[in-house]
Amino acid sequence: MVRAPCCDKVGLKKGPWTAQEDQILTAYVLQHGHGNWRALPKQAGLLRCGKSCRLRWINYLRPDIKRGNFSREEEDTIIEFHEKLGNKWSAIAARLPGRTDNEIKNVWHTHLKKRLKKKSATPDSKGHFTAAASTCDSDSFNSSGKMSPEPSSSEFSSFTDSSTRTMETHSTGVKNEQMEEYSPESIPEIDESFWSDELSSDNSSMASDFPAVADEFQLQTPELAYGQISNMMDDGMEFWYDVFIRAGGLQEL
DNA sequence: AAGCACACCAACCGCGCAACA
DNA sequence: CTGTTGCGCGGTTGGTGTGCT
Numbered sequence: 001m002v003r004a005p006c007c008d009k010v011g012l013k014k015g016p017w018t019a020q021e022d023q024i025l026t027a028y029v030l031q032h033g034h035g036n037w038r039a040l041p042k043q044a045g046l047l048r049c050g051k052s053c054r055l056r057w058i059n060y061l062r063p064d065i066k067r068g069n070f071s072r073e074e075e076d077t078i079i080e081f082h083e084k085l086g087n088k089w090s091a092i093a094a095r096l097p098g099r100t101d102n103e104i105k106n107v108w109h110t111h112l113k114k115r116l117k118k119k120s121a122t123p124d125s126k127g128h129f130t131a132a133a134s135t136c137d138s139d140s141f142n143s144s145g146k147m148s149p150e151p152s153s154s155e156f157s158s159f160t161d162s163s164t165r166t167m168e169t170h171s172t173g174v175k176n177e178q179m180e181e182y183s184p185e186s187i188p189e190i191d192e193s194f195w196s197d198e199l200s201s202d203n204s205s206m207a208s209d210f211p212a213v214a215d216e217f218q219l220q221t222p223e224l225a226y227g228q229i230s231n232m233m234d235d236g237m238e239f240w241y242d243v244f245i246r247a248g249g250l251q252e253l
Numbered sequence: 254a255a256g257c258a259c260a261c262c263a264a265c266c267g268c269g270c271a272a273c274a
Numbered sequence: 275c276t277g278t279t280g281c282g283c284g285g286t287t288g289g290t291g292t293g294c295t
Contacts, residue, residue, distance in 0.1 A: 014264080015264075015289090050281090051282095055263090059263075088284090106261075110260065
């Protein structure tokens, strides 16, 4: 059977999401749940296809999304399960709470594949290193047939670069239309404890305001919901605060 | 300073599958 | 059984930032 592409309707928007669209989608999903993705954009007043909305929500807007650099443990988990499962990114993502299949896929293609190649590289008889045949493919080489440059400072320098940029920009739409309101100095630096489930006493005391949010996202506790939302706010995205309030996530201020 | 190549990642595309009428 | 619909997955693309020459 032949199915028309889901985004073929004239008037449906494609490309990067704007902050306003993010806001509308988030508010709608928080209030009503996603239910039927196909019908959601129409009901929410978005000029997007349901597929696009679903992708945006799953890969970016979900409050339990974990951003920032991958820990060594996470990298090892990805490698381990990729060995077992192959390119089953969703299955691998299921082992890494807060990480999306898309993110894992990107990390694999941009970092871990190279890392494995490097590991599997063996010196030839002249003492030169060549990639093992089993892991060598065309994208190791540029058009002129030379090896792509490896990170210079350390094997994982690109992870640091990646996380820094991720924290600074988040997405094209947010960066362009929302994040510009915040100077880089105004955005607090975020350390590893940012994503920890360990809660401060502050979080615990405030968390009673977040049962609805915790329930909505099947987070373990209201404390966790509060922690995640606080993270967003700390990240300079104050407009999320309004979104959650409007969605009924806060009982009172 | 400008141009180019590369790295990164958000988003799109097409397909397969399951549920349902 | 067949066709339709919706969802989820994996592969791919395109835009943007960064670093090098």
